[in-house]
Amino acid sequence: MAASQAGAPFPGQSADTAQQHRLAVAxxxxxxxxxxxxxxxxxxxAPGELHGLVGxxxxxxxxxxxxxxxxxxxxxxxxxxxDGRSLSLPVRxxxxxxxxxxxxxxxxxxxxxxxxxxxxxxxxYKTAGRLTRRIDGKAERRAVAEVLARLGVTIDVNTRVGxxxxxxxxxxxxxxxxxxxxxxxxxxxxxxxxxAMGKQARLRFFGLVQSVVDTGVSILLISHQLEExxxxxxxxxxxxxxxxxxTGIPTKxxxxxGLTRLMLGRHLVTHTRGDSHAQDKPVAxxxxxxxxxxxDFDLDLKKGEIVGLTGIVGSGAVAVAQAVGGARQARRGVLxxxxxxxxxxxxxxRLGKKRDSSEEFIKAGVAFVAERRLEQGLAAEMxxxxxxxxxxxxxxxxxxxxxxxxxxxxxxAMISKLDIRPPDPHQIVGTLSGGNQQxxxxxxxxxxxxxxxxxxxxxxxxxxxxxxxxxxxxxxAARDGCGVIISSVDAADLAVLCDRVLVFSDxxxxxxxxxxxxxxxxxxxxxxxxxxxxxxx
Amino acid sequence: xxxxxQDANHATVTRAPGHSRRSRAFGRQSLSxxxxxxxxxxxxxxxxxxxxxxxxxxxxxxxxIFGSQQPLVxxxxxxxxxxxxxxxxxxxxxxxxxxAATILPVLVVNHNVGVWPASLVAIVAAVLVGLVQxxxxxxLNVNTIVVTLGMSTLLxxxxxxxxxxxxxxxxxxxxxxxxxxxxxxxxxxxxxxxxLVLIFAYLLWATPLGRxxxxxxxxxxxxxxxxxxxxxxxLGAFVSAGLLSGLGGVIAAAALGGYDATTADSxxxxxxxxxxxxxxxxxxxxxxxxxxxxxxYFLATGILGLQLLGxxxxxxxxxxxxxxxxxxxxxTLLRRRSS
Numbered sequence: 121m122a123a124s125q126a127g128a129p130f131p132g133q134s135a136d137t138a139q140q141h142r143l144a145v146a147x148x149x150x151x152x153x154x155x156x157x158x159x160x161x162x163x164x165x166a167p168g169e170l171h172g173l174v175g176x177x178x179x180x181x182x183x184x185x186x187x188x189x190x191x192x193x194x195x196x197x198x199x200x201x202x203d204g205r206s207l208s209l210p211v212r213x214x215x216x217x218x219x220x221x222x223x224x225x226x227x228x229x230x231x232x233x234x235x236x237x238x239x240x241x242x243x244x245y246k247t248a249g250r251l252t253r254r255i256d257g258k259a260e261r262r263a264v265a266e267v268l269a270r271l272g273v274t275i276d277v278n279t280r281v282g283x284x285x286x287x288x289x290x291x292x293x294x295x296x297x298x299x300x301x302x303x304x305x306x307x308x309x310x311x312x313x314x315x316a317m318g319k320q321a322r323l324r325f326f327g328l329v330q331s332v333v334d335t336g337v338s339i340l341l342i343s344h345q346l347e348e349x350x351x352x353x354x355x356x357x358x359x360x361x362x363x364x365x366x367t368g369i370p371t372k373x374x375x376x377x378g379l380t381r382l383m384l385g386r387h388l389v390t391h392t393r394g395d396s397h398a399q400d401k402p403v404a405x406x407x408x409x410x411x412x413x414x415x416d417f418d419l420d421l422k423k424g425e426i427v428g429l430t431g432i433v434g435s436g437a438v439a440v441a442q443a444v445g446g447a448r449q450a451r452r453g454v455l456x457x458x459x460x461x462x463x464x465x466x467x468x469x470r471l472g473k474k475r476d477s478s479e480e481f482i483k484a485g486v487a488f489v490a491e492r493r494l495e496q497g498l499a500a501e502m503x504x505x506x507x508x509x510x511x512x513x514x515x516x517x518x519x520x521x522x523x524x525x526x527x528x529x530x531x532x533a534m535i536s537k538l539d540i541r542p543p544d545p546h547q548i549v550g551t552l553s554g555g556n557q558q559x560x561x562x563x564x565x566x567x568x569x570x571x572x573x574x575x576x577x578x579x580x581x582x583x584x585x586x587x588x589x590x591x592x593x594x595x596x597a598a599r600d601g602c603g604v605i606i607s608s609v610d611a612a613d614l615a616v617l618c619d620r621v622l623v624f625s626d627x628x629x630x631x632x633x634x635x636x637x638x639x640x641x642x643x644x645x646x647x648x649x650x651x652x653x654x655x656x657x
Numbered sequence: 658x659x660x661x662x663q664d665a666n667h668a669t670v671t672r673a674p675g676h677s678r679r680s681r682a683f684g685r686q687s688l689s690x691x692x693x694x695x696x697x698x699x700x701x702x703x704x705x706x707x708x709x710x711x712x713x714x715x716x717x718x719x720x721x722i723f724g725s726q727q728p729l730v731x732x733x734x735x736x737x738x739x740x741x742x743x744x745x746x747x748x749x750x751x752x753x754x755x756x757a758a759t760i761l762p763v764l765v766v767n768h769n770v771g772v773w774p775a776s777l778v779a780i781v782a783a784v785l786v787g788l789v790q791x792x793x794x795x796x797l798n799v800n801t802i803v804v805t806l807g808m809s810t811l812l813x814x815x816x817x818x819x820x821x822x823x824x825x826x827x828x829x830x831x832x833x834x835x836x837x838x839x840x841x842x843x844x845x846x847x848x849x850x851x852x853l854v855l856i857f858a859y860l861l862w863a864t865p866l867g868r869x870x871x872x873x874x875x876x877x878x879x880x881x882x883x884x885x886x887x888x889x890x891x892l893g894a895f896v897s898a899g900l901l902s903g904l905g906g907v908i909a910a911a912a913l914g915g916y917d918a919t920t921a922d923s924x925x926x927x928x929x930x931x932x933x934x935x936x937x938x939x940x941x942x943x944x945x946x947x948x949x950x951x952x953x954y955f956l957a958t959g960i961l962g963l964q965l966l967g968x969x970x971x972x973x974x975x976x977x978x979x980x981x982x983x984x985x986x987x988x989t990l991l992r993r994r995s996s
Contacts, residue, residue, distance in 0.1 A: 447882055479884035488882060496882055499875035501943075510872055511883045513865040522865050564883075 141204070142167045142307050142338040143221070148198030150183055150362075155553060157183050158362045161198075165307065170329070170339045172349040172371065175359035176383050176610075178554065178581020181342055184359070185311050189223055190216060203305065220306035224313045228293035232282030237264040239281050240296045267295045272331065286321035287328075294328055304336035311342050326352045344433060346376040346647070358382040361583070376647040381639075384612050394595050396619045397424035402458060402466075403603035404572045409453030409471060412439035413627030417453070421572070421603040426594070428614035429607045430646055431624030438491075438576065440624075441607030443471050445488025445574040446478030447496065457484045457572050482511050485571030489562055489578055493554075497561040500550030504540065505531040507549050508564045534563030537596075539589050555586025562590055566597060573597055574605045579613055591617060611642040621645075690941040694934070698955045705962035712965045716842065722957045724843050727836075727912070728754065730850030731905025732928045733949045734857055738898040740932060740944050741861065742891050743874040746802045749790060750902050750928055752809035752816075755921025757783040757906030759816040762825040762915045772832045779910075780903035786812065787899020791892040809922075816918040826915030836912035846908050850950075853901070857946040870894070926974075930981040931956060936988030956980060 143165040150158040158180045165171045175181050186192040188200065190211035200207050202219040230239050237260050245255045264277045273291045275284065281292060290313075297308045310329075314322050326348070333339055343349050349356060350371055357367040358379065365382050374382075401423045409417040414436035421427060429437040442448035444455055449472065456466035467484045478488065490496035498507045509516075509527045517523045531545040538559040540552075549557060558578070565573065578594065579587045594617060598604050608614055614621050615637045623631040623645045631645040705713040712718070732750050739747040757779040764775035790808055793799045836846040861867035872880045873890050881887050910916045934956070935948030956977060963972045 445882075476888045477881045477884050477886045479886065482884040490882060495876070496878050499872055499879050501875050502872065506868065506871075510868065510880075510885070513868045514884075517865045519865060521863055522868060 140167070141165060142169070142202065142305075143340065144199075144201045144204075145184075145188075146199045148184070148187060148200065149195040150180075150187060150192060151195055156362060158187070158194075161359075161364055163357055163364065163367055165338050165340060167203075167305070167338055168333055168336045169355065170333050170341060170353045171368075172353035172356035173340060173342045173359065174344075174346065174349055174356060174379055174383060176580065177577075179359040179383070180362040181359055182311070183362075185223070185309060185342065187211065188216075188221065188309060189213065202307065217300055220301050221309070222297040222300070222306070223309040223311060224293045224297050226312045228289055228313055230281045230289060230293060233280065235278050235280055236268075236275055236284070236292055237261045237277040239292055240264045240267065240277075240299065242296070244299075263299070264295070267299045270298070271295055271328065273328075286317055287324045290317075290321070290325040291328060294332060298332060298337060301337060306336075307338045307340065308332070309340045309342070312344065314343065314345065314348065322348065346379050347432070350374065350376055350379065360385050377640075377643045380609075380611065380643050380647065384610055384639075394616075397426075397595070397598040397601075398619050399423040399425075399601065401464065403601070404458065405456040405466065406440075406444060407454045407456065409440060409443060409450055409455075411443040411448060411450035411453070411471070412436055414440055414624075415627055417629070419605075419622075421605065423458075423601045423603060424598045425620075426598050426604040426606065426618045428618035428621035428642075429605065429624065430609060430611070430614060430621060430642065432609075432646060434626075435624035436627040437607050437622070437624040441574055441576050441605060442488075444486070444572075444605060445490070445576070446475070446481035446486060447488055447490060449474055455481075455484075455486070457486060460485070460571060482568070483515075485568075487511075487565035487568060487570035487573050489565055489573070489575040491576040491580065493557050493561050494550075498549050498557060498564070501548065503546045503548055504535070504552075504560050505545035507560055508534055508545075508567060511564065512568055530567045534560075534567050537566070538563050538593055553583075555582035558582045559586060559589060562593060566593060569600075570597075570602055572603045572605070574607075576607045577610065578606065578608070579610060587613075609646075611639040611646070614642055615639045690937075691939050694938045694955060695951065698951075698958060701955075701958055701962060705958075705965070709962065709965050713962060718961065718965075720842060722954055722961055724847055726953050726957050727844075727846045727850045728905055728909045728924060729927055729931060729953050730854065730950065731901055731908070732924055733931045733953065734853055734946065735898040735901035735905065736928050736932050737857065737944060737946055737949060738894045738901065741870050741874050742894045743877065744794065744801050744891065744894065747790075747805045747895075747898060748802065748925065749786070749805035749809040749812070750898060751921045751924040752812040753783050753786050753899055753902035754906045754909070754924065755916070755918055756786065756812040756816050757903040758910040758916040758921075759820050759825070759906075759918045761907055761910045762828055763819045765829075766825050766827045766915070772829060776907045776911075779907050780900065783903025783906065784896060784899045787896045787902070788892075790899075791895025794895065795888050795891045813918070813921060816921070820916070820918045822919070824915060824917040826913075828911060828914045830914065833911050833914050836908045844912065846912060849908060854946045854950045861946065866890075926977050926981065927956065930977045930984070933981055933988070934984040937984045942988055952984075 141164045143163070145161055145163040148158060148161040149156065161180075161184060163173075173181060173184075183192060187194045188211060190213045193210035198209065200209065200211065202216075202221060205219065207215060207219065231242070237257075241260045241264060246259060261277045268275055268277070268291070271291055271294060273288070275288050275291060281289060284292065293313070294308070298306060300306075314325060317325060329339060329352070341349065341353055353371050355368045356371050356374065356379065358365040358369075360383060365385065399422060402420060403423040403425070404421040406417060406419040413434065417440060419427065429441055431437040439448060443450040443453065451472055453471040455469040455471055457469065458464045459467045469480055469484055469486075481488070494500050505527055508531050512530075513522055516526055528545065534540065535543045535545065540556050540559045540563065549560060552560065562578065573594070575594070579590055582590065591613070594604060594606075606614065606617060618637060620632060620634040621637060621642055622629045623633065623642070633641060633645060732754055735750045735754070736747055760779040760782055761772075761775050764770040764778060765772050770778075786808065790804050793804045794801050836844060838845045840848060861871060869880065869885045869890055872883070872885060873887050877887050931949050931952040932944060934952035935945050936942055938948030938951050939945055940948060959980075960973045960976050963976065964970075
């Protein structure tokens with residue numbers, strides 16, 4: 121069973137007959153209700169290829185994976201084939217397994233509390249006797265030891281997975297994925313598997329993956345870490361808004377900046393930079409903020425100024441925005457917010473304090489538009505009006521009577537300002553499209569006429585029209601004197617909105633961009649920092 | 658949100674033409690979901706009136722149905738406190754109720770304490786139990802099932818010990834009149850229950866506190882980031898549940914002139930059945946007080962009718978259990994359709 125007789129990957133990566141593709145996806149679409157989340161997806165992976173799949177949140181990556189693994193039924197008309205044999209749709213998990221398709225989920229999908237062999241054989245246990253139906257532990261252990269030997273790692277099959285090193289855990293996950301593969305065949309889908317791994321562990325993980333690929337296994341690697349996609353994959357496919365933008369571009373021809381451009385697209389050609397609304401009066405300040413990798417961050421924000429925070433995953437840009445918005449407790453730091461009632465004398469909020477709600481921030485005029493709109497922003501089962509007015513229901517209502525008038529007025533104002541559709545204040549939020557939900561979320565905070573507006577990925581996974589309305593609304597808030605902080609990886613948004621952009625890397629601001637910003641300039645500053653490891657491959 | 662409020666607010670917002678037609682159709686569809694159980698209730702009454710013409714259609718029957726459910730009304734409202742804020746399994750309500758209902762006669766009859774101080778002690782004890790449970794669940798993050806199941810068993814044990822495992826009776830009948838005085842053919846505690854339900858419904862419908870409770874139940878993280886003091890509201894819910902259980906217990910003991918501590922746990926399933934049934938009445942897919950009240954009387958009607966037909970006491974278990982499963986299934990389906 122040793123690894124080698126399969127030898128080199130299939131020679132013809134350029135050849136194009138269906139026979140030679142390990143995985144071929146053609147014309148796959150998926151519609152949820154009225155929302156088309158995947159449109160005519162086509163994707164081909166050659167034997168022995170490491171293929172990357174990238175795209176922003178909400179672009180349809182996870183939906184595609186769920187179709188490949190049989191969780192979702194694709195719309196009629198598509199086809200998925202493995203080694204030239206088409207699978208029945210919806211994909212039947214056992215059939216996919218027999219064809220050699222396996223998946224490694226986020227954080228490897230292991231049960232820490234159970235032993236190595238139990239984890240590897242989970243779902244495949246064979247019984248020893250017809251009568252007792254007990255698991256044949258001896259045979260199972262032997263089978264697992266064999267698979268691990270194939271991988272060239274030595275792990276005691278009886279160890280609890282929780283006690284293993286990150287590296288060995290990865291090996292266990294890979295062993296589970298390849299155990300049913302025929303020699304020289306098989307496809308593993310890694311779905312954000314490396315998210316929780318450190319840099320070293322990741323390096324060794326990909327060493328292992330490479331050795332598997334060398335035996336002829338194909339890999340579909342889905343990852344947010346563009347760096348690792350560029351480094352380890354052979355070719356890459358980019359999804360945007362449920363469509364394939366580019367498929368099978370050789371990775372040696374692109375870099376992270378190029379991938380980012382493809383992921384974001386240039387859908388903002390219609391949007392030109394507006395005039396800056398920054399006035400010469402301070403509206404907010406951050407002093408000595410320490411949160412996550414960020415150690416000592418200061419920022420002064422003027423009335424009507426829009427400041428962008430950006431950087432790769434883990435750079436600290438997101439943590440700063442969350443701390444300032446009241447969503448994350450910082451280690452220390454102070455936020456100063458101008459108090460309009462008291463002629464602009466700043467109000468002080470200690471960011472290191474433990475709080476059971478963001479009440480203090482809201483009272484000071486801080487509004488935080490969270491990234492995950494249905495987990496942090498809106499309650500899906502409540503109506504548009506109820507969600508919109510929630511932050512002010514106590515301050516504007518009497519304790520005995522919330523009062524319908526101001527709620528209706530506020531809701532109507534935001535529905536028309538942001539063009540929320542359908543324009544029904546009593547629509548349940550969960551039934552709205554993503555773009556309209558995002559508008560409700562923005563309206564929820566704009567209706568409070570904040571002094572400081574903090575936004576995290578305000579246009580993520582929304583359609584072009586919603587994006588237009590959202591950008592206009594943010595500009596309008598700035599024009600009215602609101603200070604705005606936007607944390608985003610979307611360089612296009614930042615370029616059209618911001619007066620200046622702070623680029624974070626490893627917890628520090630490495631570049632400050634100002635003046636006439638362009639998308640390319642911001643992407644270059646984010647990814648192009650010289651001295652970054654791993655450019656060579 | 659009720660129809661009335663929706664209609665009031667609709668008027669103030671201009672809508673795109675063409676949309677209103679769709680929403681009216683939607684309204685009609687949900688109208689049938691709202692009142693389906695009430696139609697079944699009416700059908701039950703008609704059927705029983707024909708099958709049991711001699712026994713069922715009499716004032717006495719209605720007095721039994723509406724005059725005998727007060728303990729359940731208080732217990733369901735107590736359970737509603739925690740369920741609305743997202744704690745689905747407070748199993749301790751009947752035990753806290755029984756605890757308060759046992760303390761009162763034990764103090765009065767066995768220890769010669771005055772009825773009013775004894776009532777106060779019983780209610781305070783119930784509130785304290787709620788507070789302890791709330792602190793365990795909210796501050797220490799202990800699993801709600803474990804806390805309330807353990808507490809409920811413990812309290813039942815303590816109640817049995819206090820009462821020497823026997824019925825304690827002998828509360829003064831003058832005290833009993835706070836619960837049993839006849840008002841318009843029904844005992845006065847029927848109106849206490851009705852008032853409680855109406856106040857609770859108003860709280861959820863129209864006050865900022867009620868809105869906060871609903872949001873905490875819908876999503877703690879969203880509420881926290883919107884300035885709602887989530888932990889305080891959850892803790893408050895447990896304390897209020899204790900208070901309502903205690904009040905209900907005292908009123909029940911007053912009405913009966915004493916209490917049998919062994920009866921408390923038989924209320925557990927009916928309490929859950931009625932509260933879950935409310936998700937299929939008036940506000941489909943959502944726990945609501947008025948729906949719960951209607952649910953209680955619907956269940957009482959069904960059971961009384963079956964008993965009049967000559968079926969034995971076991972029928973109430975079959976009925977409550979069956980309705981619980983059916984109601985939850987219906988409301989789950991309704992919720993799935995709406996999302």
